Amino acid sequence: MTRHFEEELDQVKQKTLRMGSLVEDMVERAVTSLVDRDSQLAEETIAFDEKVDHLEVEIDGDCLRLLALQQPAAGDLRFITTAIKIITDLERMADQAVNISERAIELNEEPQLKPYIDIPIMSQLSQKMLRDSLDAFVRKDVVLARAVIVADNRVDALKNQVFRELLTFMMGDTATIPRAIRLLLVSRYLERIADHATNIAEMVVFLVEGRNIRHAAQQAS
């Protein structure tokens, strides 16, 4: 293994962390655009997605070059193919932030249905899961990866709580249904972001331990 290879591998790690932090920002801004009823911010968040797309293509190219030119050994090989998969998850998390922003713009045009309490909590949890899953990846930290997988249960519980609360609104007053469904979708987008973080964490466990720990309990619903 050459010194050059180590440097390039480190660059892939740094870029993946940077991509993750851009996506985290997008999620934060998307939910803020909803909570603060700031549709301008939502538009900016949507426009930001292109940067994430570019970064994905760039890191993908870096990984391919590493594979082609450096012929890495087994462990590094799996690390690089895992990075290729992780950036796909990151890109799709950014798509979910775009979806949240779109629903925010629609919701901001109508009176606010209710104070948003659980959705910001879901967002913070998902963002932390994203951050931790990437830290677990670059450090090959299985303990942290497993903590991310456990945290997903809290997001699921919040998703169910949001669902029950919105159901009460809808049953009580049919005029609330279109807004309640948009909020329901926002909670599902956040759940998907948490699911992507869980996917990344599962890949880290597979990378380090060579065991596939995926199971039905972690699926989106």
Added chain:
Amino acid sequence: MTRHFEEELDQVKQKTLRMGSLVEDMVERAVTSLVDRDSQLAEETIAFDEKVDHLEVEIDGDCLRLLALQQPAAGDLRFITTAIKIITDLERMADQAVNISERAIELNEEPQLKPYIDIPIMSQLSQKMLRDSLDAFVRKDVVLARAVIVADNRVDALKNQVFRELLTFMMGDTATIPRAIRLLLVSRYLERIADHATNIAEMVVFLVEGRNIRHAAQQAS
């Protein structure tokens, strides 16, 4: 490039097609379990997911071995890393079939809200998109890949139609809300299956043309 390499690459293609056809079966059965109100079939579909998970791990291992032992040239290298990403999409499509089956079991316990018309059509379209995207991959057929991307618009239109129809039910009679929301979720799961097929098709275009054609219009919402 050795004869051996060609054979192993061909095996990856065949296994990926087989995995795709298992996932297609799962989607078909999941929707049938809803339409025919057959919760036994839904349970079987959920149990089937494990086979898909195993196949993903197996193909992933095959691809890694190919990368490690055969040191493929640039074009084959990208083909193999694309296969690694595609099987991740296939595995997640299977998760969506599980989600559909779970909602089917819940819905089958209550009186049927309405005849299911658009949902089976969405399912057939999504299954065809899945099949075509994999055919496009193994044949490197950009024309077919682009057709898959266009077909996604029809699935999106159906999703919106289902949404409007369910909204009418919910506004007209609040007792229908829990069932209507479950059906709404089923239509979103099918949309996500179509989105995964679109992702695969976009990867095929990138593989063949080296151009990233992803754009906002193809995002899930």
